[in-house]
Amino acid sequence: MPELPEVEVSRMGIAPHVTDQRVTQLVVRNPKLRWPIPEDLYQIEGQVIRAVHRRAKYLLLETDIGTAIVHLGMSGSLRVLPAGIPPEKHDHVDLCLASGEVLRYNDPRRFGAWLWQPKDSEHSVLSKLGPEPFSDAFNAAYLQEKAQGKRTAIKTFIMDNHVVVGVGNIYANESLFAAGIHPKREAGKIAPQRLALLVDEIKAVLAFAIEQGGTTLKDFKNADGKPGYFAQELQVYGKAGQPCPRCDKPLSEAKIGQRASVYCSACQK
Template structure:
């Protein structure tokens, strides 16, 4: 599943081609995605200009004068920029044609993505309960301490909860907890303030590094497959169960937490 850095890289990749362009047509070939694509969507966006593209958690927000087009890539979705008239594949579900002669295409083999609409002055239910962005000032040690207080939930599950903080997916939760030296199984309410401060810094550091490394993939959004993939960074724990820890040489352990693979070092993470 695309995680926050992949979605942010997608935003940066398509923004120069879409922002300030007028929509000349919207073709919905498959309206049955995770939620139905609104029937009225073409009449809401055709003829209007895309003011900007923003990101909230893993949602891409295309701002128009009368509202916001919300796009989620689901498990396997991608966006790419192609010339109008480009051949259509089996899983190419939505095309937004632009006055530049290009189009933005949503491809989603598993159809777990979404294309939705939010009128100005309203907040879509999917966005209403989201926690702060992990790279924002609102996500700090004091905030995380409040969220952890009295909680028996494993710290990894808590930081992956979008009501607490958005966008810390499985890969980056594994990496940040190793970076901070915290056992992912430890109860959130039993972690000291100083260690939570290290965890906040680690989350910000790991995500910022992944986004920065995503810059090298931007060319793939024009004429390519539109998929940034997982960045070619050195992952210290994720996907390395049974291999030695880069830090101490201890063999990395793997457990299931919330049905997600969790890899950690029993020596470095307490």
């Protein structure tokens, strides 16, 4: 599924096309996504999109009266297309813009979402999220405090959106390898200096993934239709049994929290 870098790449891709554009029409072909599309969302018609933000894996289309919240789910994608192009199967939502372009949402599995947040309020899907990984609030002291006494595996811990948002399975694997930390190690038993290194590596891995255009997954292409390129740079994810890029020992794989975890038993302690 699209993770934080892919969502950020989508934001960067659509923002130049939709910012300062008036929404002339909202077309909903299938309202049954992860949650039913609320009738309140139609308030966006006639509004100007002032900015496009990202919070965790949610895209926020901000207007003067409220914000449309978009989640790509497992297989969702956004395209900016000329008006008049017929919709294809799984094209569930269109935002028609005064420019003559259409922001089109495609989602074969329908695990994504389109929601509405009135101005000066916070939707429940956003209200309990942890800090953004690139923010100053996500730092070594913060992670040390959150990890204190925790027996949870560090991989599960950093994938918890209450701890920090946007560290999905791919980037948890990559960050832990970069920091030399075994994914099963208990969060509360990791030395402060190693947690500090992990914070730095999470920021670096995510930033590099965004720079490279997001990881290419079978269901993901970014807003201009081109796949991302970070998959070419993955060190361990999806490479169980292959030589470790550091020591050449075969990479191991285990299920942690029902998710595949690939790591080097020699380099990660």
